[in-house]
Amino acid sequence: MSRRLVVENFIKEVGSNVLKRIVDKVTLVNVNNVFSDKIGDTKYFDAISFYQAMDDHEVMAFASHSKINHILNIEDPIVVKHLVLSFLMITQSQIFHTDPFAAIMSIFLADERAIDRFLTKGEADFPDDLSSLRVSFCSSSDKEDVLETVSEALNEIPGASRHRSEIVLMVDELFTNALYNAPTTLMGNISKDRKNMVVLGSAREAVVQIAYDKKLKRVYIGCTDLFGTLAPNALIDKVYQTYNKGVESSISFACGGAGIGVRLLFEKAESMSICVQKEEKSCLIFSIDLSQKQGGVSKKSLHLLQV
Amino acid sequence: MGAKKYGVIKYEDTLLISVVGQLDEDSVFPTLELSGIKIVELDFENMAMINSCGIRDWIAWLREIPEKIQLIYKSCPVNLIDQINMVEGLVRTGSEIRSFYVPYYCEACDFISNHIVTSAGSWKNFRPAELGKCQKCGQNVEIDVIESKYFKFLKRF
Numbered sequence: 001m002s003r004r005l006v007v008e009n010f011i012k013e014v015g016s017n018v019l020k021r022i023v024d025k026v027t028l029v030n031v032n033n034v035f036s037d038k039i040g041d042t043k044y045f046d047a048i049s050f051y052q053a054m055d056d057h058e059v060m061a062f063a064s065h066s067k068i069n070h071i072l073n074i075e076d077p078i079v080v081k082h083l084v085l086s087f088l089m090i091t092q093s094q095i096f097h098t099d100p101f102a103a104i105m106s107i108f109l110a111d112e113r114a115i116d117r118f119l120t121k122g123e124a125d126f127p128d129d130l131s132s133l134r135v136s137f138c139s140s141s142d143k144e145d146v147l148e149t150v151s152e153a154l155n156e157i158p159g160a161s162r163h164r165s166e167i168v169l170m171v172d173e174l175f176t177n178a179l180y181n182a183p184t185t186l187m188g189n190i191s192k193d194r195k196n197m198v199v200l201g202s203a204r205e206a207v208v209q210i211a212y213d214k215k216l217k218r219v220y221i222g223c224t225d226l227f228g229t230l231a232p233n234a235l236i237d238k239v240y241q242t243y244n245k246g247v248e249s250s251i252s253f254a255c256g257g258a259g260i261g262v263r264l265l266f267e268k269a270e271s272m273s274i275c276v277q278k279e280e281k282s283c284l285i286f287s288i289d290l291s292q293k294q295g296g297v298s299k300k301s302l303h304l305l306q307v
Numbered sequence: 308m309g310a311k312k313y314g315v316i317k318y319e320d321t322l323l324i325s326v327v328g329q330l331d332e333d334s335v336f337p338t339l340e341l342s343g344i345k346i347v348e349l350d351f352e353n354m355a356m357i358n359s360c361g362i363r364d365w366i367a368w369l370r371e372i373p374e375k376i377q378l379i380y381k382s383c384p385v386n387l388i389d390q391i392n393m394v395e396g397l398v399r400t401g402s403e404i405r406s407f408y409v410p411y412y413c414e415a416c417d418f419i420s421n422h423i424v425t426s427a428g429s430w431k432n433f434r435p436a437e438l439g440k441c442q443k444c445g446q447n448v449e450i451d452v453i454e455s456k457y458f459k460f461l462k463r464f
């Protein structure tokens with residue numbers, strides 16, 4: 001069966017199994033069908049798209065051109081959770097305002113029954129008793145402590161050792177992004193030279209969070225800053241350019257820029273969720289499947305939310 | 308916490324540079340005295356990590372080294388190979404990768420070991436060992452990277 005048909009069947013199943021009042025609020029898009037011709041159509045604004053067998057470059061190309069905020073790999077073992085997250089981000093975005101990391105984790109860590117209750121009955125009762133590692137920081141001099149704390153925490157997670165250097169690198173990228181990129185729109189370009197010491201006011205403290213799904217052997221790495229300056233679609237365009245033109249031509253030598261850093265995060269992760277409350281906070285979450293080899297899988301799902 | 312220490316040794320027409328620590332926003336790259344130098348050997352044995360800021364600064368630093376000087380990369384760690392696969396400019400065309408590390412994972416005792424492989428003049432017929440024995444518990448270990456992705460860079464060398 002062709003990829004297009006496999007995805008089509010998946011979408012039909014979603015259409016017939018999910019509560020009508022939920023599924024009717026969104027457009028379900030077959031990426032393997034629309035990829036070449038209909039992308040960029042505004043009717044896909046509130047859409048959830050599904051694909052099979054595309055590499056990272058193709059997924060980013062689709063994300064950049066289509067402006068669809070939810071792109072799900074139907075072979076992702078937790079695609080149903082991604083589906084629920086997409087529905088909630090589109091229809092009840094307010095639940096991601098207060099603590100986006102906790103809200104997103106409550107879905108990723110929910111058990112099958114809670115997921116099923118939402119899809120068939122519309123009951124969104126996901127547990128919010130998240131236990132995660134939280135490391136806050138407000139200065140570039142905090143980096144060593146943040147990375148060490150994360151590295152130590154990984155000792156407690158079975159199977160994390162093979163991914164330790166990847167996870168620490170991801171936290172490093174998120175740290176520099178929160179410290180150097182997030183404040184720039186509000187504070188001018190002074191902090192963009194990454195050799196300069198940066199200190200955020202205590203009211204703007206950023207936080208790195210790590211959560212672990214013991215059952216599904218996944219680690220979630222998140223970072224929230226209190227600037228909310230990130231523009232998810234512009235960021236996706238930047239990352240896409242690193243594939244399209246090559247990383248080297250996309251690097252801004254004069255100043256930082258998150259394109260290459262997020263490309264690096266995206267490559268290593270199996271999912272990426274970006275949640276931005278304009279001028280309030282930006283939260284980026286990446287997941288790693290600990291049962292997989294190092295270097296990242298190409299069955300990625302992604303979510304973008306800006307409110 | 309970036310790599311501020313570089314061992315720089317001149318030996319006849321060769322400059323040996325050891326990169327120590329992390330290549331990141333705090334790294335300070337050495338100014339090189341290149342008169343009479345034909346080869347620059349870069350040793351990454353003691354490099355801990357390279358992030359996106361390190362990549363940017365490394366590329367800018369490489370541009371200072373004249374094209375006619377041959378660059379040789381030695382003992383490239385796994386995280387550097389990952390980045391070389393993503394960013395072609397980390398190793399400029401015409402350079403040589405003499406040796407790099409391949410990670411192996413033991414599921415029985417959750418132990419990672421990195422094994423160095425060295426070029427026998429060409430990488431053309433190179434095939435990594437897929438399996439081996441764990442140096443800690445003796446069980447089978449398997450190569451811990453997706454081979455088509457990790458060894459992609461070898462096509463250039």
Ligand SMILES: [Zn+2]
Pocket residue numbers: 413414415416417418441442443444445446
């Ligand atoms: Zn072992």
